[in-house]
Amino acid sequence: MSKPRSKLADFAVYLGVRVVVCFLQVLSFRAASQAANILAWLAYHVDRRHRLVARDNLRYAFGDGDAAERDRLVRAVYRHFCTMLMEIIHLPRKLHPQNWKQHMTLLNHQSIVDVLLSNRPVLVVSGHFGNWELGGYVLALLGFRTHAIARPLDNPYVDAFLRRFRESTGQKVLRKDGDFDKMQRVLASNGILLTLGDQDAGQKGQFVDFFGRPASTHKAVALLALEYKVPMLVLTSTRVSSSAAPPSSKLKGARKSIWRYQAEIADMISPEEYKDRPDAVAALTQRFTTALERMIRRYPEQYFWLHRRWKHQPKRRRKDKQAA
Numbered sequence: 001m002s003k004p005r006s007k008l009a010d011f012a013v014y015l016g017v018r019v020v021v022c023f024l025q026v027l028s029f030r031a032a033s034q035a036a037n038i039l040a041w042l043a044y045h046v047d048r049r050h051r052l053v054a055r056d057n058l059r060y061a062f063g064d065g066d067a068a069e070r071d072r073l074v075r076a077v078y079r080h081f082c083t084m085l086m087e088i089i090h091l092p093r094k095l096h097p098q099n100w101k102q103h104m105t106l107l108n109h110q111s112i113v114d115v116l117l118s119n120r121p122v123l124v125v126s127g128h129f130g131n132w133e134l135g136g137y138v139l140a141l142l143g144f145r146t147h148a149i150a151r152p153l154d155n156p157y158v159d160a161f162l163r164r165f166r167e168s169t170g171q172k173v174l175r176k177d178g179d180f181d182k183m184q185r186v187l188a189s190n191g192i193l194l195t196l197g198d199q200d201a202g203q204k205g206q207f208v209d210f211f212g213r214p215a216s217t218h219k220a221v222a223l224l225a226l227e228y229k230v231p232m233l234v235l236t237s238t239r240v241s242s243s244a245a246p247p248s249s250k251l252k253g254a255r256k257s258i259w260r261y262q263a264e265i266a267d268m269i270s271p272e273e274y275k276d277r278p279d280a281v282a283a284l285t286q287r288f289t290t291a292l293e294r295m296i297r298r299y300p301e302q303y304f305w306l307h308r309r310w311k312h313q314p315k316r317r318r319k320d321k322q323a324a
């Protein structure tokens with residue numbers, strides 16, 4: 001049984017978060033990006049547990065290889081994540097319907113628009129890659145009514161604060177555990193549902209190949225797509241300009257260059273292709289996982305290797321255990 005949480009401690013943490021966020025919002029984005037580099041350096045050296053998780057994950061994904069190169073990539077992951085936090089903090093004040101094109105480019109834009117305006121439900125699948133908060137935020141900013149699936153944070157005050165950010169442009173947040181009926185209603189009414197498809201689903205999840213190793217993945221994504229005949233759009237938001245211009249730079253627009261993304265379709269999946277297959281759930285889950293893997297291989301430093309993607313592995317059969 002888990003230990004009861006202290007409301008006082010949770011509220012104290014929330015106040016601390018609010019103070020830090022207010023301070024960072026006062027800074028220019030250039031200064032906040034420089035602060036992100038310092039924070040990433042500090043986190044890399046202090047956060048030993050996640051640093052080791054990232055190293056192990058990269059070894060699983062790319063083999064033993066060069067240890068120095070793997071360490072360089074881990075440091076880049078910390079920088080990317082800390083920079084992403086600064087972007088999220090500045091989004092509400094810096095991004096609006098009149099300037100979003102300065103910060104985001106839509107690749108395959110006609111295909112994206114056609115799917116979103118098809119008068120059919122749409123299931124947008126992404127992963128912990130690039131800026132995974134940005135896609136739903138911008139879609140809602142442009143007038144699309146979206147619903148994002150997310151796991152509530154343990155701290156209820158911080159969770160409510162993050163929810164206000166996520167819903168500030170009109171997007172609605174649904175709890176991953178507990179709001180399944182609402183997800184069904186969204187799809188039944190031709191709505192847009194957004195979810196992250198690279199979270200460990202425990203021993204009962206659907207195991208698919210991810211970088212050559214079995215990875216437990218939630219079945220609900222594929223089940224919803226099949227039941228409601230929902231087109232699946234595997235969409236990523238990739239940072240294409242990630243470092244601040246040096247103080248001596250006199251290039252026009254240098255400040256804007258540090259915050260630019262491109263939204264790209266990694267795959268478009270029609271559930272009708274799988275309706276008669278006995279392995280439809282496994283095949284659909286594998287397909288969107290493979291699409292995410294292709295993007296991660298292109299920009300490995302933008303994936304959140306700090307989480308335990310391969311936490312659970314398929315149980316061995318009893319005969320295998322005896323043989324071992």
